[in-house]
Amino acid sequence: MFHSSKLVAALGTLVLLAAAASAQNQPTTYIYDAYVDNQTTVNTCSAGENVNLNGTIRFSYQVTTDSTGNHFVIKAASNLTGVGQTTGVNYTAVESNEYDSDTMDSSKDMTVELKSDLTPQGATPSMTLVQDLHITADTNGSITAEVVSNDTSCGGAN
Amino acid sequence: MLHQLKIWSAVVLIAVLTCTPLAVANGDPMTITKFTQDSVITDQHLINDCNGEEVVLNGTMHFELTTGIDADGDRTLYDLDSTTRLLGEGMTTHVRYVSVDKIHQHDVTHGGQSSNTRSSTKFRLVAQGPVPDLISRVTMHTVINRNGTILVQRENEKISCR
Numbered sequence: 001m002f003h004s005s006k007l008v009a010a011l012g013t014l015v016l017l018a019a020a021a022s023a024q025n026q027p028t029t030y031i032y033d034a035y036v037d038n039q040t041t042v043n044t045c046s047a048g049e050n051v052n053l054n055g056t057i058r059f060s061y062q063v064t065t066d067s068t069g070n071h072f073v074i075k076a077a078s079n080l081t082g083v084g085q086t087t088g089v090n091y092t093a094v095e096s097n098e099y100d101s102d103t104m105d106s107s108k109d110m111t112v113e114l115k116s117d118l119t120p121q122g123a124t125p126s127m128t129l130v131q132d133l134h135i136t137a138d139t140n141g142s143i144t145a146e147v148v149s150n151d152t153s154c155g156g157a158n
Numbered sequence: 159m160l161h162q163l164k165i166w167s168a169v170v171l172i173a174v175l176t177c178t179p180l181a182v183a184n185g186d187p188m189t190i191t192k193f194t195q196d197s198v199i200t201d202q203h204l205i206n207d208c209n210g211e212e213v214v215l216n217g218t219m220h221f222e223l224t225t226g227i228d229a230d231g232d233r234t235l236y237d238l239d240s241t242t243r244l245l246g247e248g249m250t251t252h253v254r255y256v257s258v259d260k261i262h263q264h265d266v267t268h269g270g271q272s273s274n275t276r277s278s279t280k281f282r283l284v285a286q287g288p289v290p291d292l293i294s295r296v297t298m299h300t301v302i303n304r305n306g307t308i309l310v311q312r313e314n315e316k317i318s319c320r
Contacts, residue, residue, distance in 0.1 A: 098297075100276040103267060111264035112277055128282065132262060153260070 027062040030141045034059065036080055041150035043084065043118070045127040051091055053129075055080035057114070059145045061137050069104040070139055076114050078131070090121040093129045107138035111148065118152060128153040186233065188226040193306035195221040199244065202312075206292060208319035211251060213292065217244035221308050236265045236273040236302050240310070246283050246292070255283035255292055263300070273302040276313070283317070290319040 039053045061074040075098050082091035095116030101108050111134045118129040130151045137143040202215040219242050226235035239262050246255035259281035265273040276299045283292040296315040302308050 095280075098276075098278045101265070102274045104271055105268050109266040110275065111262070112275075113261055113263065113279065115279055115281070134264075 027064050028141065029060050029062050030137075030143055032059045032143045032145060033057070034145050034147065036078075036147060039147060039150055041082075041118075041129060041152055043127060044152050045154035049084045049086035051082040051084050051118070053080050053082045053093070053150060055093075057131075057133070057145070057147065059135065059143060061143060063137070063139050065139065069102060070106065072101045072103070072108045072137060074099045074101075074108075074135060074137060076112075076133055076135075076145075078114060078116055080116075080129075082118065084120075091118050092121075093118045099135070107136065109136045111135070115153075186228045188228050188233075188235070191225050191227075191306065193221075193223040193225070193308075195223070195306070195308050197221075197310070199242075199312075202315070204294075204315060204317050206248070206317050206319065208290075212249040213246050213255070213317060214249060215244050215246045217242060217257075219243075219310060221310075223302065223306060223308060225302075225304060225306065227304065231270060232268055234267050234270065234273075234304055236263075236267070238263050238265075238300070238302065238308070242281070244283065251289070253289050254286040256286060257281055257283045257294070261298070265302075270304060272304070273300070275300050292317045292319060 034057045036053050036055050036057060040050050041053060043049050043051055055078065057076055057078045059074060059076050061072060063073070064071045075096060077096035078093055080093040082093065083089070084091065093116040095114060097114050099110065099112045101110060111132055114131045114133055116129050118127045130153050131147050132149040133145060134148050135143070135145045197219045199215060199217045199219065204213050204215065205211070206213055219240055222239045224237040227233070239260065242257070242259045244257040246257070247253070261277070261279060263275065263277060265275055267273055276297050278295070278297045280293055280295045283294060285291050294315060294317045297313040299311040299313050300308070
């Protein structure tokens with residue numbers, strides 16, 4: 001399925017090249033913050049309510065090149081809060097995942113999933129927020145990223 | 159070392175469902191092909207980091223792959239939906255765990271290259287009884303060829319109760 005629907009991801013600014021290669025042969029780390037601005041997911045596991053999400057997803061990546069091609073290492077770290085639109089319950093989601101790709105291409109275009117516990121305040125996490133992230137990056141340090149969907153999963157109950 | 163256990167999924171079935179010339183995004187005519195594939199996870203032994211108990215996992219992985227190849231064969235899209243169904247059992251407590259987990263990934267390559275990616279992810283093994291659920295953290299190494307062959311290696315899998 002090719003995702004055509006895109007929830008609005010307020011794209012953040014391309015921040016900087018972090019870690020200014022203190023060691024000369026260390027690959028540069030490029031950082032990009034995508035802002036999640038009032039995106040909605042549905043708690044399908046218990047309350048059945050819409051949850052408005054806000055926060056950031058920080059993307060950082062490195063690319064190295066050798067005789068076998070280019071090796072992209074992309075990390076996504078979310079720091080989100082949510083508010084249930086029916087109950088007013090506050091939720092949090094904090095997670096980081098890594099996505100690697102080995103390719104001869106000088107750019108990478110991939111859509112991946114970031115799964116995090118969507119935890120209601122004061123409760124044990126039992127629900128997973130599943131975000132599809134569309135990421136493009138190249139060997140020159142350019143990166144774009146956006147959240148294309150927000151869904152929830154209930155683990156073994158699904 | 160159990161945590162470094164690497165299991166290549168055994169290919170049980172590959173079925174080419176359709177092969178349809180289509181025009182898709184940005185006017186680039188593409189040939190779309192759909193594949194399904196099933197594999198089995200057998201007796202994967204892991205240690206629950208929380209209490210040291212050995213947990214054995216068995217299950218299946220079902221893949222639904224869509225490839226798109228443009229007219230000159232330069233650009234290839236790989237769109238993969240995988241469903242992992244696992245049953246686990248604690249070897250000491252005999253508590254049983256159940257998990258159904260779905261992953262979607264989409265990759266674009268050029269020059270006829272395969273898709274070669276690794277994604278870290280986690281999924282929940284729901285306990286069948288009044289004990290904590292387990293969380294599995296695993297890196298999925300996925301290699302997909304243009305002919306629809308899918309190889310998935312579960313790397314560095316760890317389970318814990320948090």
